[in-house]
Amino acid sequence: MEETWVNSAERIGADLHLELPRTGSRRAALAHALREAVRDGRLAPGLLLPPYRSLAADLGLARNTVAGAYAELVAEGWLTAQQGSGTRVAGRARPRGAARPAGRAPEAGQRPVHNLRQGQPDAATFPRGAWIAATRRAVDRAPNEAFGPGDPRGRPELRQALADYLARARGLRTDPERIVVCSGVAHGLRLLLGGAVLRGPLAVEAYGLPFHRSLLDAAHVRTVPLEVDEQGARTTELHDCRAALLTPAHQFPTGVALHPGRRAAAVDWARSTGGVILEDDYDGEFRYDRRPVGALQGLDPERVGYLGSVSKGLSPALRLGWMVLPEHLVDPVLAAKGEREAWVGVIDQLTLADFIETGAYDRHIRRMRQHYRDRRDRLVATLAEHAPHITVTGLSAGLHAVLRLPDGTEAETLAAAARQGVALDGLAAFRHPSAAGAAAGAAVPPAADGLVIGYATPPEHAYGAALEALCRVLPGAAKADW
């Protein structure tokens, strides 16, 4: 079969692409090519085909030949023709591949009914109207060069807006030249690793995100766990390390704020050894009962690199984050990022800049703070009523809490939760594999049993049922209450 290619796009508004043999019946060949195109899904159900005349001109065929081929396929059910609305691909024609089951959806029986996994804001709260309004303003106002290749530092509008916002709301000391936009905290860590500015041994908190530890492992950076007690991570024990990854505002996942003495110890260590502190401020804007805890970065911008994102405040689906870097780290990170912005879309960047500058971000955060405070209060009240023997910690901030379980009951509780369709994580999932040794006074002793409850995750209408389901699976809860 000789290849020829047909383009009728200039006339009909949709590119159409057919192969015809050079010999044999023209009508049969065209009908065959169209049939194959529908069968393969190249012509989608509902698509309007070109008028006879156009396709005939493009293919060098007689108009009647095209009309005949169309009629043949209408008769076979591949196409439909209606007076005045042209010839279309039939609605029921399905491409060959379409019947294939969706690849990665969980099995029906395994799909969790209640999602209490930490790490997600309530997806129903995304401020659609305000975001679209900001997009309209930002895109209207953007200079043309914004749609050309991007600066790897990120848009200047966004870096300026972030510098102002982070100074005001989180106590950072910065200017736009030290800010590098990224797609999230994990991307920021990757860039720091790619810039070869993170070397081991690197201290991480004994409890933390396994995902971050995996990134460091994959880059062959050895991590050393710091135990976490009621004053936060023991930054008094950093002596043998060259860098540290901390969550000072709200230790993840235990929820402790780093004590002022520990904050000072971390900065003193970094100054005296030339070490680098990375501050993951993953949910710093959400605090309820206590005064806000400012960023550690404000104590020493030359020793602390700050990482943040919109993933908790707006949505993890935006893929938009930032780093505020000590001056000596800016160039290595930009070198790792490459000559042009390869990751973060410009329209989201411009939109977030407008969203911050117009106060829409502050308004949204304030609304969410109230929303999540209410969620937290419902969690506490429900547990007090139905599982009063369970201690809850990490309540004063963030989007999650830790439920302490009786020793040795975490695994069975997780199994019960899975059977009840409740998705949640046990504390053990966050513990550094080589953290060991019981510490006196530890807020979360090594190998403590517990659950990490993301109370922001379920949609509002499902939250009450999720809490009920949670109480049903807790060890020793009064199950008859429900």
Add this chain to the structure above:
Amino acid sequence: MEETWVNSAERIGADLHLELPRTGSRRAALAHALREAVRDGRLAPGLLLPPYRSLAADLGLARNTVAGAYAELVAEGWLTAQQGSGTRVAGRARPRGAARPAGRAPEAGQRPVHNLRQGQPDAATFPRGAWIAATRRAVDRAPNEAFGPGDPRGRPELRQALADYLARARGLRTDPERIVVCSGVAHGLRLLLGGAVLRGPLAVEAYGLPFHRSLLDAAHVRTVPLEVDEQGARTTELHDCRAALLTPAHQFPTGVALHPGRRAAAVDWARSTGGVILEDDYDGEFRYDRRPVGALQGLDPERVGYLGSVSKGLSPALRLGWMVLPEHLVDPVLAAKGEREAWVGVIDQLTLADFIETGAYDRHIRRMRQHYRDRRDRLVATLAEHAPHITVTGLSAGLHAVLRLPDGTEAETLAAAARQGVALDGLAAFRHPSAAGAAAGAAVPPAADGLVIGYATPPEHAYGAALEALCRVLPGAAKADW
């Protein structure tokens, strides 16, 4: 100085963050803290401060104390106060870091006046209105879960729209399950490398993007150059390779379309050896005089992985691309991407899906095709008039052309261009470092001298001047004409 933290956000709409010592004059301490916050840039020029009453309540101070501190700073020029509009940070107050020169902007004397670098569409043509309209529809219609953690394959709406579009416009055979969204072709290559599905020796075209070769080098994948002649890359010489990266529709940068015999040879090789072909379809939608060249992927979807993006058709600033993968490569690539979408923003994905489905993408591409065809015709006409001794090739498609130069003149021409403020690339920059050996009948002989001209890059008003400047730097051009 004892740390305390102040939050007046619930009342005034902007989080404010101050440190006050516990002892001494309250008014002097507050004035000092505010002054430092303005000086450091934590309070930006123009920012509205909280009313006396609110800040006083938050800080546990008398209202007169706050009023006195504000008055002191107004007197010093740090703040401004106007009847009825409250107290604001003064406009001329500049943060300490703001005077630092912008890090990476080119020196004034080095900034090119005319940009004829290949690879960029005309940034002024971005369809702002249509894109915003699509964003509004897409965000309004999106299910809540779209704003939760994303599927690493990409949004189903976008994968369906791409499957339909690519089948219709580029002759692909696919279904949404084989499509993986990425931030661009380079990200796609990184994911294939991360999934360990690209092994060397990997054939690349003797002329190609150095950036792609660097990615492969960094992953320790050995690349082998295939010479390029008037039938495209010599895919008849793939025998010792395990994979090949090709630009079949429009060889980059020479502009040749891969001959049907060479297309068949590539697929035959892949079938008989189990090799993988990667098809970089970087500008397949833009062709002018010739019939469209369908994607190689249509010949064998199980042996050809297809990579595309919106970077040429819409904007490189969107960071939005796609892979259409052989079934056996889908899982390794998804494993490399991770459990959740970490890169591509959901709103751009949903917007592009709408943009394609509503026909806005076809309309835009058609308009751009005409725009760039006009650009190309002006390039050809200008050269015919002012530099008739220069041969132009690669004209029938794409956003760039190759100007052949007399032997040994490329380096001096590039130097002249730099002096004249014309940014462009020589052909040598794209040549594989180990490509060697003159080949009879080569369209671009090894070490051929030439320029790659991106005729889409300049804004419309600057294009004429850019062409004039180009002619002035060409060797042997009649310079007196200008």
